[in-house]
Amino acid sequence: MTMMEKQPRWLPDISQRPGPRYRAIAAALRDDIDSGALPIGAKLPTHRDLAWRLGVTVGTVTRAYAEAERGGLIGGEVGRGTFVRDPRPAEAPGDDSGIIDLSVNALTQHPNEDRLRRALASLAERNDLSGLMHYPPVNGSARHRQAGALWIEQTTGLAVDPARVLPTAGGQNAMHLALAAITRPGDSLLVEQLSYPAVKPLAGLLDLRLVPVAMDGEGLLPDALEQAADAHGAHALYCMPRLHNPTTVTQGAERRRAVMATCRRAGIRVVEDDVYGFLADGPDLQPLAALDPERVLFLTSLSKNLMPGLRTGFLLCPPPLMDRVRTLLRATLLGVNPLGAELAAEFILSGAALESATQRRALVAERQAQARRLIPGATSDTACPHLWLNLPEPWRREDFARALLARGVRVTPADAFAVARGDTPHAVRVCIGGVERTDLLEQGLRTVAALLAEPAAMGESFV
Template structure:
């Protein structure tokens, strides 16, 4: 039997002759395809650059570019001294039916606990009512015309109201800029305060979407130390001085993936650091609505050194594609120019529906239902995983951060769970750079509709951790 910490390297030889374009892209496309179809499950160790180059009769540089492209897409990741591993398994294409049978009996796909989605079905009626109300608006056609890159004033006013309700953050409508989703808000904010080649400070474990934006903008990510309570302000200052960084991206409330929330003292200290050394903070508050009462945002404490970004994807509906940026007035012209160049103007129909939900008071009720559902799912998860260490996970958020015992390796747990029909995410997916990664996994709680699905998925994870021999069987 192979030792648990020594997974076998597969002899992977993709068929690339029929694929168009450069060889490195063909190899990356074949890699993505074999990950998607399950030929290369998560945790699989890939051939070395030299071995694969020899097998395919291509240069080592071609393999390096192919692996870099796959890593850019979040499919694989490297660990110094251990090799290159599959990071992102095939996506769930159909929901798992709640049949009441075992995972083997269902045989209809995965129980996907890897996507930090929010359960939308309880609020389907509210969405239908809002869209019907929008359809009857006498100014609907006018709202569908070209707007300024900042967004229509009435729609910006609705977002300002939402910020007051959900984040206890009081801003004037003219301070709000509308973007296409949270990812668009992030791209806009980072584009405004960085240039290609700049260093961007990030938390030691960070949101995967941030890494994609940073790569697109040509930014160098430098991770900053955290503890169980989140980002360390002193470490931020040290890293900024050491690397000449002028920007920091962070999630101070219900951080993804660790769920940590910064204390008020740390928030004030972080703002003080930013003012003292000339650092601009990009504060991502997408999960902040779940934390009630809402802690003061970094923007509220330091509006001169903070760009606040968020969206309605977690609190309402991702399909609304409604993101927003609030920042210092001197940056507004720059932000507007970026919005004009990238999207011209916000996605009006989604923002109009969002404004209807906010103005009618339904958005507040949806947020309340989301918090209640999170509490239910957290209670279920903590019951199933009662023997495991969940002390670092905040009860208020949509996912769990689960540090693993020393005798269970995260890659093997992810692979073993997938082979049993459950998909979770290794800590590797959140590491902004090379080096040692915490032995932990993230488990999302609201991506499946039925509590019975979640319970089955969690039971698989719990059994694999309690019986690591079963996990290591994958490496026999």
């Protein structure tokens, strides 16, 4: 053991620091790193040791270290401890041009790196590891279906038969399977007037005509849904009732019942996308799948909670459609990668996925509070990993996004989500979960706020 790795006696004085104690510890840590009292490479006390000496809970120290790690100040190494990192600014993740990218709706990865190492180590010790490398069963294994059913129950409160759950290669694969199962080429597909962008290329692949349905502050309007179905002879709907991307709205219980009543009258099958549902504070609203399990195909994914590269999702199917969905999966993928599905099952059945969801909710809540402090006009759902900013007049969405990019920040204008021309609001989506460093996020949000406060420049959109 080197001198640097000996257990240090760092003990910050937080008695005069305002705010929550975990933030006081993180601020003291930053100050001591800046002053040189804690040099680069210094090993920090364990969570338990520092908690005991400060008279706080272990959870408080854990949150403080996590805050400092998000700020790029410290980093953990499995089996060795937590060390001070070089705090010099780095480029924004995924972009060597220095752009702060607030256009990607992801969540920071570092809290789950240790979970991934543990899960991989557990798999490596198994005697049947080679068994995971055979051609997979198209249904997935019983363990994988059980894990999917448990994840749906944990995030929605809906207890389901594992036999109705099909593991998929992520949420988009689940979308593809569900829509292909309930439509035919040339059909019309009803969607929210602002919808997840991937639905547009998928509709092109399946030769479907997208029909936008009007929304209000609580999502789909039942009357508009019925009118659109009648006008276009549509019998399929794709929607995101909880923490909608991009508007962040969640349908209330009465609205959900009204939407499903309309679907029953009009003979509409529904694909319910709940990939952000795990961020909601408890399964307090029944999913559409609970209101009409024979009509709704429910999909979820682990990409937002754990890591996108896992490429594992789950599709809950009505029994009459299960054979068709299995046939589609066999024809396109043969079966889901069993190694990824096994990792996903390990995360879920061990409780690691639910633990991660709890951390993710805390992360999003903190970042929403940060965004609301810096951008007072932000009215997005506090459980959402993105903001939906309606722009003040005379700003136009394209001009605002272009001006923001010129200042080093990338966001997504509403055009990406609009299904039809003519009713696109002047708004932008700002993603707050994917930037690892909180100081970079703060810089990006301050830039957004500063531009919002300025009068719009007269550009081509005004001619």
